[in-house]
Structures are given as structure tokens and as C-alpha cells.
Amino acid sequence: MYMIYILIIKFTWFVTKIKERELIMEWAGGKIKDLIKENKISIVKLAKLTGVSRQTVNDWINGQAPKGNHLIAICKIFNINPDLLFSNEYDGSISVPVTRTRRTAKVTRALQKDALNLAKEYDLFFRNDNSAGVFPVIRGQNRTNKTAKKIALEIRALAGFDKKLPPDHEHVFELMEKLGIKIIFRDFPEKIKAYAFYTRIHEHRVVFINNTTNILDLIFPLLHESVHAVRDEFRVNDGFDEEEELFCDMVANHIQFPDEYIKTVYSVIKNIKTTGARINALKEFGRQNCHAIFGLAKQIQSINPDINLKVGGADTNLKKEFFTIGEILFQENDPRDYVHMIMELSPLFTRTLLNQIDGITDRKLGEIIGIDNMLDSRPIKDELLRLKKAVP
Amino acid sequence: MNILCDTCSILMLIRIAPNMFCDPRYECVTIHEVHQELFRTQKSKDKYPWRLKYKSKIKALGSSKIKKDDRDLYFKAIRNMIQAGKTNKKTGHFFNLSYADQIIAACSLAHNFKLTTVDGDLNDFIIQEFSGATISPLGIINDWIKKGILKWNDELQAVFEDWDKCNEAPQSKNEIRRFEKLSRYKYTGP
Numbered sequence: 001m002y003m004i005y006i007l008i009i010k011f012t013w014f015v016t017k018i019k020e021r022e023l024i025m026e027w028a029g030g031k032i033k034d035l036i037k038e039n040k041i042s043i044v045k046l047a048k049l050t051g052v053s054r055q056t057v058n059d060w061i062n063g064q065a066p067k068g069n070h071l072i073a074i075c076k077i078f079n080i081n082p083d084l085l086f087s088n089e090y091d092g093s094i095s096v097p098v099t100r101t102r103r104t105a106k107v108t109r110a111l112q113k114d115a116l117n118l119a120k121e122y123d124l125f126f127r128n129d130n131s132a133g134v135f136p137v138i139r140g141q142n143r144t145n146k147t148a149k150k151i152a153l154e155i156r157a158l159a160g161f162d163k164k165l166p167p168d169h170e171h172v173f174e175l176m177e178k179l180g181i182k183i184i185f186r187d188f189p190e191k192i193k194a195y196a197f198y199t200r201i202h203e204h205r206v207v208f209i210n211n212t213t214n215i216l217d218l219i220f221p222l223l224h225e226s227v228h229a230v231r232d233e234f235r236v237n238d239g240f241d242e243e244e245e246l247f248c249d250m251v252a253n254h255i256q257f258p259d260e261y262i263k264t265v266y267s268v269i270k271n272i273k274t275t276g277a278r279i280n281a282l283k284e285f286g287r288q289n290c291h292a293i294f295g296l297a298k299q300i301q302s303i304n305p306d307i308n309l310k311v312g313g314a315d316t317n318l319k320k321e322f323f324t325i326g327e328i329l330f331q332e333n334d335p336r337d338y339v340h341m342i343m344e345l346s347p348l349f350t351r352t353l354l355n356q357i358d359g360i361t362d363r364k365l366g367e368i369i370g371i372d373n374m375l376d377s378r379p380i381k382d383e384l385l386r387l388k389k390a391v392p
Numbered sequence: 393m394n395i396l397c398d399t400c401s402i403l404m405l406i407r408i409a410p411n412m413f414c415d416p417r418y419e420c421v422t423i424h425e426v427h428q429e430l431f432r433t434q435k436s437k438d439k440y441p442w443r444l445k446y447k448s449k450i451k452a453l454g455s456s457k458i459k460k461d462d463r464d465l466y467f468k469a470i471r472n473m474i475q476a477g478k479t480n481k482k483t484g485h486f487f488n489l490s491y492a493d494q495i496i497a498a499c500s501l502a503h504n505f506k507l508t509t510v511d512g513d514l515n516d517f518i519i520q521e522f523s524g525a526t527i528s529p530l531g532i533i534n535d536w537i538k539k540g541i542l543k544w545n546d547e548l549q550a551v552f553e554d555w556d557k558c559n560e561a562p563q564s565k566n567e568i569r570r571f572e573k574l575s576r577y578k579y580t581g582p
Contacts, residue, residue, distance in 0.1 A: 026476040065476060068501075068521030071469050082469040086476055124488040127477060359483045361511040362400070363490035376439060378400075382559050 027065035028087040032057070035078045049077050114191045118208060119199040122184070125368060126201040129352045135180040135205060137232045143247040152254030155230060164260045168290035169215045169325075172222045173345045179229050181205045183346035185329055186370040187212065198225040204352075205229045211326030211370070214319045216292040223252035253295060261289075262299050269300055269307065278307070279314045286318050293318060335379035339387065342369070354391075357384045395527060396500040397422045398509035399429045404529040404560055406446045407551050409542060413451050417541045420532075423499050425492050427452040439558060462502035470494045473521065480516050487517050500524065508532060510561035530563035530571055530581070537574045544575035552581035 036046060043061075047054045050073040060066050066074065075082050138154055140147040159175035161167050167175070176183060181198075188194065188210040195213040199206045207225045209218065227248040265285055272278045279293075282300075286293045297309040323331075329341050343350045353360075353368070360368070365384075366377035397405070397412075397420050405412060405420075412418040431447060471494055477486045489497070493514050500507040500518065506525040507518055518524035527535075536542035560582050568579045 065473070065478070068469060068473060069523060071473065072466065072501075072522075075465060075469065082465065082472050086472040124474070124477065124486045128485045128488065356485060356488075359480060359485050359488070359513045361489060361493050361513050363492050363511075364488050364513075367490050379439065379559075 026086055027063060028085055029060045029063050029065070031085055032061050032074065035074075035080070039078060046074075046077065050074060108191075110191050111193060114189050115194070115197050115199070115208075118186065118189070118192065119201055119206070121367065122201050122206065125352070125356070126204045126206070128356050129202075129204070133180045133348070135232070136178070136230060138230045140231070143243060143250075145250060148247060148250035149254050151227070151230075151251050152258075155226070155251070155255055156258065161255075161258075163258060164264070166256050166258070166261060166289050166291045167219065167223075169219055169222075170345075172219055172226070176207065176222065176226055176229075177347055179205065179226055180348065181207050181226065181229050182349040182352060184208050184349055184368075184370070185211050185325060185342070185346070187326070195221040196225050198228045206349075209325060211329065212324055213326075214322055214324050215328070216286070216290065216319045216322050218325060219291060220252055220256055220295060223255045224248045227251045227255075253299070256291065257296055257299055262296070262303070265296060266300050266303055269309075270304065275308050275310075278309060279311055282309065282311060283314050283318050286315075287321065290322075335376070336383050338371070339380055339383040343387075354384060354388045357381065357388055393525065394419050394421050394503070394505045395532060396496065396503070396505035396507050397426070398496055398507065398511070398514075399426050400510045400561070401508040401529045401532075402426065402430065402450060403440050403443065404510075404555060405532060406450065407442070407554075408533060408548050409536060410446060410449050412449075414449060415541075417539070418536065421453050421505065422450065423458075423496065424452040424455075425495050429492065458499070459502050463498050466501045467494060467498035470497055470517075478517075478521065480513060481520060482516050483513075487513055489514060489517060497524075528563055528567055529560075530567040530579075534567060534570045534574055537571075544577055549577055549580065552579065555581040 032046075036043060043057045044054055047057045050057070050070050052070060056066075056070075060070075060074075065071075071082060071085070074080075074085070136158060138151050140151055155175070156163070158178060159167070159171065161171060161175075173183065182204055184206060186208055188208070192210070194210065195217055196207055196209045199208065207222065207229070209222070213221075225248075228244075231244075231248075265282070268281055268285075269278050272281055282293045282297060285291075285296070292315055293311045294315045297311045301307055301309060329338060329345075331337070339350075357365075360381070362377050362381055365381050369377070369380065371377060371380065402422060409418055412420040413422065427450060430443060430450065470489075474487055474489055474494065479485070480487050493511065496507070496509070497514060497518055499505070501522050501524055506527045507515070508527050508529060508531075509515055510529070515526050518526055533542065537544060542548075562582045563579075571577075571579050
């Protein structure tokens with residue numbers, strides 16, 4: 001096992017080349033040649049009808065996308081739908097490799113498709129940002145518990161977590177920043193039954209978080225998604241890999257509950273006589289250290305299977321004491337507070353947003369930050385512009 | 393030529409000319425998507441609390457007046473162009489327009505309407521890709537004054553101060569000069 005840092009960003013000229021290639025791949029100019037043949041006209045005639053030179057038509061055929069008014073003219077001349085002139089080939093620049101679902105929800109094709117569609121909404125946003133950054137990568141040789149523990153230790157060290165305590169949600173957000181992960185808060189469509197999911201969009205590591213997720217429910221999935229990111233496993237489309245999922249779970253468990261913490265909790269629990277009192281003690285640990293107790297109870301039972309710890313109801317009650325991430329983001333219903341909150345929780349995403357804020361329309365901003373019906377995006381844009389001026 | 397008014401422009405202009413959509417001399421139209429944005433969402437609720445007073449005055453083009461075939465053709469062309477990645481030559485970034493932005497652009501182009509919007513990227517897209525016509529809110533006011541359908545006064549002048557308070561988009565120097573010449577008032581807005 002080893003840790004390496006991969007320099008994802010290439011030289012500017014190289015990035016530019018890639019963009020051009022993507023543009024050519026999607027505009028299917030060769031189809032104009034077929035249309036000219038089918039309609040028995042010449043390139044010269046098409047040039048005349050569209051008011052351009054013969055060379056320009058040749059450029060279109062060879063892959064140069066036409067201006068909008070010429071595109072309309074071509075469609076009208078051949079009486080075709082513009083969709084015919086663009087190829088819909090998927091180029092693999094966006095992937096949702098795996099998804100950790102909510103409770104017992106299954107990973108379905110519909111879920112994967114919706115997650116991919118959500119990620120695709122950010123295609124241009126991340127294409128507009130050349131600075132994907134330098135990411136730490138950890139590779140393990142196998143998927144054993146021993147490897148999981150080693151990776152967890154490395155990640156904990158990288159994040160600077162307290163050796164004896166579980167991380168709270170703010171610690172996890174800090175870890176994600178160190179891993180180069182851009183966090184996007186959204187209200188997930190119903191079919192995406194997940195608290196969060198990891199994607200790669202044009203080399204950017206991105207984690208989408210469902211705003212309705214309770215922060216206690218959020219910590220473990222975020223650790224799980226962070227493990228995906230740091231392992232840099234890249235699967236295209238619906239490449240769901242159950243073994244990888246279980247391995248990421250294992251690592252996430254070790255990150256969240258270090259051995260010393262489990263020992264401390266167990267040493268307290270084992271001396272308590274009644275089940276109710278044990279569960280109350282577990283709840284107190286959860287309350288103090290910001291974690292759900294289901295996972296911890298499982299760990300305790302793996303040490304001593306005779307200990308009865310049915311924590312379902314207690315876990316639910318404990319979560320009621322904590323906010324959802326959406327409630328935290330929108331607590332003041334004030335654009336300034338919202339901007340400062342996303343800056344704090346998702347600094348890398350906010351930086352990308354600041355880089356592009358001058359050119360983003362108000363509506364697109366609303367879509368990007370998923371606040372369409374919560375707050376007006378105009379004052380948020382004003383605040384982002386103000387910040388951009390203040391922090392060059 | 394009619395002017396298709398986007399949400400922000402309507403919020404800037406409706407108090408100056410409440411009849412802008414009722415009296416054909418103003419040559420202003422808007423569409424259902426913009427109307428919805430103004431009244432059916434929570435947007436703008438706090439910033440423009442007075443907007444509900446004008447609800448009956450803001451009428452969207454009826455579906456019979458929309459050239460659906462042309463609008464759909466433009467919309468599909470725009471959607472494909474955006475997805476393929478068209479670069480804004482001014483900013484160097486890819487145009488990144490929302491669904492509603494694309495509908496508004498398609499409508500204005502299909503009907504040959506001038507577009508008034510304060511969103512730079514949308515403006516740039518219309519001009520760069522379609523050589524389309526756009527006009528700023530102050531440009532519209534100037535045209536109204538010039539045509540004699542609007543007389544500038546102190547009450548209307550106060551709206552400019554509100555534009556400033558609401559952090560509306562800055563208006564061009566040319567239009568500001570033109571306004572001061574036509575109205576004989578000093579421009580006090582953004």
C-alpha cells in the first residue's frame with residue numbers, strides 16, 4: 001500500500017486541446033455531407049443558402065461547430081431537427097462509479113441514472129474550471145480488513161483527527177477539502193435514495209450531499225465517499241462494484257470509530273447491567289461525540305456478542321437532537337449566511353463558483369447551488385461578487 | 393420590434409410604466425416562464441414585496457401567439473450548442489445557461505424580439521451566436537421618453553434610487569448620457 005499525489009491538472013495548452021476535442025466529438029459535422037448528398041445539392045449551394053463561404057461549410061463538415069444562426073439555417077434548409085447534427089456519444093468525462101444507498105435502499109439502474117443526470121448538470125461548470133488540483137491517492141493491494149485499517153489510519157493522520165475520538169461532520173468536511181473533494185449540497189430527486197454520492201466530473205472529485213440528511217447520518221457516508229475518492233477507483237456509468245462498496249464501508253468504519261474509542265466505550269458498557277442503561281450510555285457517547293450509535297453498537301457486539309444492544313429506536317431519537325445539513329445551511333434564511341456557510345463547509349466548490357460567478361446567469365446559479373425555491377439567487381450572486389472583489 | 397422582457401428587467405421597469413404589457417405602444421411582451429418566476433416561486437419575495445400589486449398588469453403571451461415550431465427549433469439548437477460547449481468569446485468560458493435562460497433565448501429569437509435581460513452570459517450568447525438584438529432597461533426607458541409615451545418626473549426618479557438599493561445591474565454610459573439629455577434629469581441609478 002502506498003500513498004501518492006497525482007497531479008491531475010495538466011499544462012494549460014493540454015487542457016485546451018482536450019476541450020477542443022470534446023467540442024468536435026459532440027458536433028457531428030460529417031452529417032452535413034450526407035444531407036448534401038441526400039438532398040442533391042452542392043456545398044457551394046449550401047454556402048449560398050446560408051450566406052457563408054464554401055470554406056466555412058467545409059469547416060462545419062470537418063468538425064467546426066457553426067454559429068447559432070447558421071445552425072438554424074441548415075436545419076431549415078434540410079428540414080431537420082438540430083439533434084441530428086450533434087452526436088450523443090458519452091465520452092466518459094462524468095462518472096458515478098458507486099453509490100452508498102440510504103438504509104436498505106437498493107442500488108438500481110434508475111438510481112444510478114438519476115445520479116449521473118444530476119452530475120451531468122455540472123458538466124459545463126467543471127469544464128469551465130481547469131484547476132482540478134492535486135489529489136492525494138491511496139492504493140491498497142487487497143481488500144482485507146488489515147488493509148482497510150491501514151488506509152483508515154493514513155486518512156485519519158492526513159485529516160489530523162484526534163486519535164481517540166470519532167470525527168464530527170465538520171472534521172469530515174475538512175478531510176474532504178484535504179482530499180480535493182468539491183461538495184455540492186442539493187435536494188436529491190426521489191429516486192436517488194442516498195445521503196451522498198461520489199462522482200468524477202472532468203477530473204474533479206465531487207461529492208453530492210442530500211440536504212435532507214441528518215448530520216449524524218451524514219458522517220459515515222461522507223467517509224465512505226471520501227474513501228472512494230482517495231482510492232481513485234474510476235468506473236464508468238453504472239459500474240457498481242459490491243466488493244468495493246463493502247471495502248469502503250470497512251475503511252469508513254475504521255476512520256469513524258478508532259480502536260481506542262471502541263475500547264473506551266466497551267469498557268464503560270460492559271460494567272452496566274441493564275440493556276436500557278447501556279443504550280442510554282451509548283446515546284450519551286453519540287451525543288458527546290456527534291455520531292449515530294447503530295454502527296458503534298455493531299462494533300461493540302463484535303467484541304462481545306452476548307451484549308444485547310438493540311439501538312434502532314434510540315438511534316432515531318438521538319438523531320432528532322441534531323439538524324439536517326439543509327437546516328444548517330438555511331438556518332438564517334439569509335443569503336450572506338448561506339454563502340459563508342458554503343464557503344466554510346465546501347471551500348473548494350465555492351472557489352470554483354467564485355472563479356465563474358461573473359459569467360453565470362442568475363438562474364443557472366440557482367440551479368448550481370440548488371436553492372431555486374429556498375432563496376433568491378440574486379442576493380447570493382451579489383454576495384459572491386462582493387466576496388470575489390474582497391478576496392482576489 | 394417588440395421587446396421580450398426577462399424577470400429582472402420587468403422588476404426594474406414595471407413601476408416606471410405599469411402599462412408596459414397592456415398598452416401596445418410600449419412594445420413589451422413576456423412569456424409564461426418569466427411570469428411564473430415572478431409570481432409562483434418564493435424568489436424575489438423579500439426584495440420586491442411590491443411586485444404583487446402589478447400581478448394583473450403583467451401578462452404573458454398567450455400560447456396562440458407563440459410560434460411553437462420556431463421556438464422549439466431554436467430551443468433544440470440552443471440546447472445542443474450549450475451541451476456541446478460553446479465558448480463565450482468575451483469571458484473565455486463555456487456558455488452555461490439554465491433551462492429557463494434557453495427558453496427565453498429561443499422565444500426572443502424565434503419571434504425576432506429584442507431581448508432585455510441583465511444577465512451578461514445570456515446577452516452575450518444572443519449577440520455572439522445569433523447576432524440577435526438586445527436592449528438594456530435604461531435603453532427602453534430612453535426609447536419610451538423619445539416616443540413621448542413616458543414623461544419623466546420626480547416620482548419616477550425615485551425608482552432609480554431603488555435600483556441602486558436593490559443592487560440592480562449597472563447601465564451603460566451611452567444610455568446614461570442619452571437619458572440625461574432626453575429627460576433633463578441626472579441619472580442616479582447604478
